[in-house]
Amino acid sequence: MSVNFVLVLDTNKKPLTPCKPGVARSLLKAEKAAVFRRYPFTIILKKEVMSQPKQCQLKIDPGSKTTGLALILNSAVVWAGELTHRGQQIKDALTSRRQLRRSRRFRKTRYRLPRFLNRTRPIGWLAPSLNHRVETTMTWVNRLIKFCPINSISQELVRFDTQKLQNPEVSGVKYQQGQLYGYEIREYLLEKWHRKCAYCGATEARLEIEHIKPKSKGGSDRVSNLAIACHDCNQTKGNQDIEQFLSGKPDLLKRILRQAKSPLKDAAAVNSTRSKLYNELKLTRLPVETGSGGLTKYNRCRLGLPKTHWLDAACVGTIDKLIVETNQPLIIKSTGHGNRQMCGTNKNGFPVRHRSNQQVHFGFKTGDIVKANVPKGKKLGSYAGRVLCRAKGSFDISTAKGIVSGINHKYCQSIHKKDGYNYSL
Template identity: 65%
Template sequence: MRVFVLNKNRQPLDPCKPARARILLSAGKAKVYRRYPFTIILAEEVKRPITHEHQLKIDPGAKTSGLAIVQGKRVIWGSELTHRGFQIREALISRRQLRRSRRNRKTRYRKPRFLNRTRPKGWLAPSLTSRVQNILTWVKKLSRFCPVTGISQELVRFDTQKLQNPEISGIEYQQGTLYGYELREYLLEKWNRKCAYCGVTGTQLEVEHIKPLSKGGSNRVSNLAIGRRPRYANACRPCNQAKSNQDIELFLSKKPSILKRILSQAKRPLADAASVNTTRWKLYHDIKSIGLPVEVGSGGLTKFNRCRQSLPKTHWLDAANVGKVETLIVEVTLPLVITAKGHGTRQLCRTNKYGFPTRHCSRIKFHKGFQTGDIVRAVVTKGKKIGTYVGRVATRKSGSFNISTKSGLVQGISHKYCKFIHRKDGYAYTN
């Protein structure tokens, strides 16, 4: 993975290879500007720098989003950003429960409040807003370290409008290769990548009409399921061939539980995909406001590009394949893993499981020059804990810190042994 380079005036230059960065650092021609992502700054200003076009590509996800920077055909940088949306949701649920129980204890006979609180247009839940803000933060951050000239975003996971109404844009789209990828990928996720009738996994699956076309069925996605097909000529008859053009009620007349499950799952609206698409549209408008040209693509196109090049399924490689892609040369071996941690809490006290305060929280965030969340390196030379520890630090007024390392929590490390690696910015990093 390449190293970001800044001019002396902090203007982003073309990223260089790690070997080149080591030469510049050892010769004193550059200094480390930032550890995550690793960035160097030149000691002397380049008067007329020449930079090339770089495309920042984004694959938004519910739990993890992929980021990649592509220069021409080369993937020079990649990362996977893990969100904390589910933690935010659980924290809000816990807070709501504690407040409700406290109100019931102290204002038992209070009249219920009239529901007069309205949400503004375009409102998103805090867990979804956090995901959008995380990606937007890193788009702006990478634009400061790299001469990004354009952004590619996977705008929709599935083209739900065309899935629901295949006749919307002509026969060329319906019968194209990309439409098949869109449709099959959505059905695989909807039916949990197993046969809708027998539940078998690990076999080849094909699209099945729940209500046969010969009896008035349609090609709408709500009438489609996934069934298995044989791998060999002497295999047992697949479910879709056994069903043939029978009504599903007749085919599953002896299996009422399976019939009930299939009918309810088939009628399930595209709510999951629609909610993700809503978040992506919000992200799209926020990214567009930055001022860079934005290219969009769908999840089906991303998978088509990745499978055509026989690349493994990862978030950052999915990001590299967003939009129009011919051929990619992947220079990244290990992506930078980024985990959103937040910026702490404003609570003045900690509570037990019943909501009662148990201990006080100090308003002072900095102790001995360190703040909880800083990434430090501690080299302990004497005592029972001799060794080197690298990780996020939790500070105390006494100067005895705790460090969260890859191998676990190390307690009681003096601040005298700690040195900064990276200031707290709300994220944890793993190379």
Template identity: 60%
Template structure:
């Protein structure tokens, strides 16, 4: 089952989404035309008056992937998973900082360090964190344009990192090793992939396991906790992990490395949750929140599989759910290219200069096109993305090959908007 199709009146006012079969019929009869490919939207040629049923937009924010779902009358009619590029932004900023620092050291040794002449605005977020808020907000605004959304529900989860690392500070919750506002086991399930770390058993009840036994000085810190099935948990007992997994040094190294993994994903969610919530409130729609524990409770109660977009449909107060779609739109943030004009080789020496123009004959790099090539070695019909040259010879990129194509054979399907799409 595919996502429902968005419908616009001739004046571009959103109507209730319709089943793909209805949209196909309208297109075949010539009563509508394709307005946008991603998300798939049609526009009617004659105005239709209808009382649109309210649609709820639900969001499950994540550090790497954000789940989005549209729910109408307890029916999930549209879903998407938005993959962010925060880590890529961080790496590029780090590379730029290193290059600039090296250049300063080589050419301007007299230059004093500058750190007191830069003022950051209130509630400032780093670029990689702000990107997560901006991309989520951009898609919320886009969906509001294409469907009559009347309310927004967002998961407002909190990871208590201090308790996370130091559960013995004070209070019973610290001593029990619990996180304020988020269950330890739920965090461990996400961290360890919901499988037994010792035998790899899947779809089986898991128990919280101490990597270094408490009877031998182990603590309740999350960095000392993992998940194991009942059989492995009993078999390990109070053995050291190296003794229990004797003969499997690679597995021991993997477990210990994962246990000490940094908490950057949890920190990213903590840093952006209120900024996203306040940005959503500025849209003028009622915004409700739900905890991570409530989302999990709804998902287990309703028997919903564990995916980002289906998690989003369980956010907030949910009585029942019927899924009218099983194929979410997969959205991956790709950026809009680079502004670097000088292209260096692997040694850092300039080897070329990129022109400032981004368009040629109405096309730009990244456009999704339909190519109907009538002559030549590559005659046929293709769908792919193009990389332009500033001459009538573009590169058509397909999943398995790429070749040159003249722009006269090309027709736009979807213009480059900084995202890659799949279903």
């Protein structure tokens, strides 16, 4: 199984051409290099390299929940990653804070007059949950530029026409009749219904667009009346009402009707952040190429590649051929840096514990990735994972098999410092 290439720096931290894992392993074994960073895995040579490295191309497939990243070297995908955003968690946290503040104002300061609504926002302002998508993407763009010789960037610049998705009958403006309308409908429905039949859950069968309320009985072409179904289910349903077709499956009927009316927030998030991300990419002073979503899908289907975020990123823009050298992308999940609450509360909002403002204990911080070698006792063995620090020096380590409690700090060795992201393969 192929893994990502290893990023390489020389002794002056100049980015060099990425190498295969076997070459990096030989350099580390011969002590000609050392591990510089664990995620993304980067080594640093113990000598200066004067020759010019081969240049790579960074390709980005921005998404509402997950962004695909890929490094292309000589038409080959040598490094890939999938960055999962936490925009919804940010929105929920801000909503909770707003509710608490409004409740407190109403209870404590009802005598105050309301403030004038004269506060303005700067040009280009985005909601924190949307701006987070741009900032985390740019964090990893700048990180890869720092560790890899990149000479150009390709971004998929998608625009979903949400007005047309909601009301296909609207007319009179040219952009509402754009050439990508049919593609947007199909792609949006495939994402919305998780690329499987809404009725039987089939994934390998040919999927078709199906009207939940048949057009012969007054159904419209609105996206809220469309679903994805396999050919057999589509033919079996025919022009029956969905209540009649699923009369013996009330749970499935309730789920489909609820999912059909889900809002277009994902499409709106992509629309809101696409221009901001493009302008931020241009500030890197590298050539930025843009490609449409239709071109990305055409390249992926032409090359016979499966649908994944990182392969979509590799197919962005104009490409003649593509060699996939890796099939183990780095999974990056944004976790944030915690909160600043000084008082912990229970589910009812009552204070139950005090949180110390000291974050570093014995050189470790909660969230660091550590390796612990315990030589004796009940916890005998080796453990690797994220650490939960305590002032008394007894740590918990969250491993792939579960949480191991009561590990002494003197057995822990830091692998990767906390940076607001969680990593896996």
